[in-house]
Amino acid sequence: MNEDLIAIQDEHKASFFVRLSRSLQSSWKSIVVAIPFFWLLFFFLVPFLIVLKISVAEALIASPPFSPLLDWSEDGIVMIRLVFDNFTYLWEDDLYVITYINSVKISTISTLICLLIGYPIAYGIVRSPPTTRNILLLLIILPFWTSFLLRVYAWMGLLADQGTINNFLIWLGLIEKPLRMMYSEFAVYVGIVYTYLPFMILPLYANMEKLDMTLHEAAADLGAKPTITFFSVTLPLTMPGIVAGSLLVFIPATGEFVIPDLLGGGNVLMIGRVLFNEFNSNNDWPVASAVAIALLLLLVIPMMIYQHIQGKENQP
Amino acid sequence: MSNNIDFSERPWLDPEAEPFIRIQGLTKNFGAFTAVDSVDLDIYKGELFSLLGGSGCGKTTLLRMLAGFETPSAGRVFIDGTDMTDVPPYERPVNMMFQSYALFPHMNVEANVAYGLKRDGVAKGEIKRRVHDMLEMVELGIFSKRKPHQLSGGQRQRVALARSLVKKPKVLLLDEPLGALDKRLREQTQFELMNIQDELGVTFVVVTHDQEEAMTLSTRIAVMDEGQFVQIGTPTEIYEYPDNRFVANFIGSANMFEGRVQKRVDKNLVVNVPALKGELIVEYSAEIADGSKVWLAIRPEKMSISTTLTDTNSVNVLSGIVHDIGYLGSMSTYRIELEDKKIIDITYPNQHRPRDGKHLAEWDDKVYLKFDPSNVVLLTR
Structure with missing residues (x-):
């Protein structure tokens, strides 16, 4: 009798553990999904909503320096205050429009230069023998081991009027007075292309590595000269890499602050610097937030359109 | 003497016949390794010639030298009387069907087949007609708008065949053409290949490691080992009258x-x-x-x-x-x-x-x- 009871209890226990492990297993899946979900929620969506909230507030001389979203009136009614003046202000003031256009122009040209330099580099790495390939990839990643700020300061030393490049050219006798390179758009292009080139090369490399080289032979066999093969086979098949690399360069370059500030000085208008000035010099948080939101829309909307088109194309 | 014998089926026996492909002392070294070792070979018009051998015997390297993908270390290749040794692949009157098919994944079936004709600057209407006819011949007309990844292995193989035949090459090179197909499809395709070869009169050079495939398809077979030919002959000659122990053991x-x-x-x-x-x-x-x-x-x-x-x-x-x-x-x-x-x-x-x-x-x-x-x-x- 007793033994039977114990056996039944054991069975209960066993089934309890089985159920526990099963529910743990299924909850593992939800945990794995939950980690990135909460990460994005707390570190992206919530800050974004705060910025969005500030962008529709009014600037006040107070702490914090903007009006609250919700107001309790005296008779206990909640009032929501939304002010869109900041956005209309952005549109009406030429400075912001010009700065946006200039930012997009600089980052577009930088992206194209990165592509022109990065594509042959990535192709060369893919085509090199495996041992050399790893060394070359390491060299691409190597600059990341030094602080980004230090590298920009190094460029200041190189490009300055009394900098290494000018001194060297004068020593060679090619020029008599120093070339003016610092505090110009040229310096900003140099800085952005230099900094973001690896972000172009790495996705291109990942994409090209999968490229089937017999396709080139097939094209040649069917009568295509090397340039035609490139435009009809290689280029279309590496397009995903080109798009990924270009986005990785274009998006951060548009909002770039450090490079235009240090290398461009006051001569190059980019949206990152305007944003910085609104926050720190003008202490106008609502306008600064509006600038940030507008920048986000400027970048996200074209991407969403692109993704939409891509999604349609991939459907059979 | 020769007037009494009909050589049309066996041009290699005719002492007066001009070879269509002539290979002279062809050699290919990869570093210290000799893949193809000074081979001579004549292939005649309309032949279905097989290069048969185990892996690493040099048969694929030889085929790639005919296509122009490998530069010979020594020797010459003539096709239809012209020295082709230094001619790049895109200017040779030769097309190849790749072992992996090498179909362009971003183009549909129609565009894949039309690719070679476009490179030749053929008029649009003519391209359309010839692609259509070719796809009808390989029975893929209804799949013309599909992408390669939406096709089965056998269908892809037929697209590859159509693509390499549509330019009406003087020579068609086939690298393990039936390697990736299952047994039933292989047999069916073998006979299709023979019919097409008969119909178009193109000279086929086939590389294979499969002796059964070589026996059924070929007019003649060259058995290769270590970069050299160990015997060249008709399937019957190779099987019934082997020259040496290697051939006797390798074939059957x-x-x-x-x-x-x-x-x-x-x-x-x-x-x-x-x-x-x-x-x-x-x-x-x-x-x-x-x-x-x-x-x-x-x-x-x-x-x-x-x-x-x-x-x-x-x-x-x-x-x-x-x-x-x-x-x-x-x-x-x-x-x-x-x-x-x-x-x-x-x-x-x-x-x-x-x-x-x-x-x-x-x-x-x-x-x-x-x-x-x-x-x-x-x-x-």
């Missing part, structure tokens, strides 16, 4: 006996075979000195098997014990252990149904094997 299977020539009796030779402690009689007309070391090859299907010895006087009779039987339905393969433990293989058709539940021979039965002197191949190397 053969039971091999080592021996020495004892004496000549009319058209036959008496060969002493130590392994059998006896003699075998071989039909052999060419001159050979007594005492020469030779190898005798007997194909498994060239022997008969029985459990009783009817004529005690007959020559070339071996006796042994049935060691293993493989029943294949239409025929059976037997492994017979001879008296001195040597094992030989024989295949014999099952002409009768089993009687009393017993086949012709069963495990551990004593059997007698017989073969005619004319069915033994004598090899000197």
Whole structure:
């Protein structure tokens, strides 16, 4: 009798553990999904909503320096205050429009230069023998081991009027007075292309590595000269890499602050610097937030359109 | 003499025929490794020529030199009388069907087939018509808008074939054309290939490691080993009259006996075979000195098997014990252990149904094997 009871209890226990492990297993899946979900929620969506909230507030001389979203009136009614003046202000003031256009122009040209330099580099790495390939990839990643700020300061030393490049050219006798390179758009292009080139090369490399080289032979066999093969086979098949690399360069370059500030000085208008000035010099948080939101829309909307088109194309 | 013989089916026998592809002393070195070692070969118009050999024998390298993907280290390649050795692949009148098919994944079937015609600057209407006709021929008309990844292996293979044929090349090179197909599809495609070849009169050069494929497809076969040709001939010549032990063993299977020539009796030779402690009689007309070391090859299907010895006087009779039987339905393969433990293989058709539940021979039965002197191949190397 007793033994039977114990056996039944054991069975209960066993089934309890089985159920526990099963529910743990299924909850593992939800945990794995939950980690990135909460990460994005707390570190992206919530800050974004705060910025969005500030962008529709009014600037006040107070702490914090903007009006609250919700107001309790005296008779206990909640009032929501939304002010869109900041956005209309952005549109009406030429400075912001010009700065946006200039930012997009600089980052577009930088992206194209990165592509022109990065594509042959990535192709060369893919085509090199495996041992050399790893060394070359390491060299691409190597600059990341030094602080980004230090590298920009190094460029200041190189490009300055009394900098290494000018001194060297004068020593060679090619020029008599120093070339003016610092505090110009040229310096900003140099800085952005230099900094973001690896972000172009790495996705291109990942994409090209999968490229089937017999396709080139097939094209040649069917009568295509090397340039035609490139435009009809290689280029279309590496397009995903080109798009990924270009986005990785274009998006951060548009909002770039450090490079235009240090290398461009006051001569190059980019949206990152305007944003910085609104926050720190003008202490106008609502306008600064509006600038940030507008920048986000400027970048996200074209991407969403692109993704939409891509999604349609991939459907059979 | 030559006026009386019709050479149209066998142009290689005609001393006056111009070879369509002429390969002279062609060599390819990869560093210290010689993939193709100074080979000479003539291929005639309309032939379906196979390069057969194991992996690493140099057959693919040779084909790639014909296509222009590899530059020869030495030697020359002529196609239709023109020296093609230094001509880049995109200017050769040659198309290749790749082992992996190498279809352009970003283009649909139609665009894949049209690719070569576009490069030649053919008029749009004409491209459309020829692509359409070609896709009809390989029975893929309804799939013309599909992308390669939406097709089955057999369909992809037909697209690759259509793409390489649509330019009407003088020579079509095929690299393991049937390698990736299952057995049923292979057989079907083999015959399709032969029909297309017949219809279009294109010269085919096929690389394969599959001897069955080479035997059914080819007008002639070149057997390759270590970068050189070990024998070139028709499927019958290669199988029935192998030149050497490598070919005899590589094509089909053969039971091999080592021996020495004892004496000549009319058209036959008496060969002493130590392994059998006896003699075998071989039909052999060419001159050979007594005492020469030779190898005798007997194909498994060239022997008969029985459990009783009817004529005690007959020559070339071996006796042994049935060691293993493989029943294949239409025929059976037997492994017979001879008296001195040597094992030989024989295949014999099952002409009768089993009687009393017993086949012709069963495990551990004593059997007698017989073969005619004319069915033994004598090899000197």
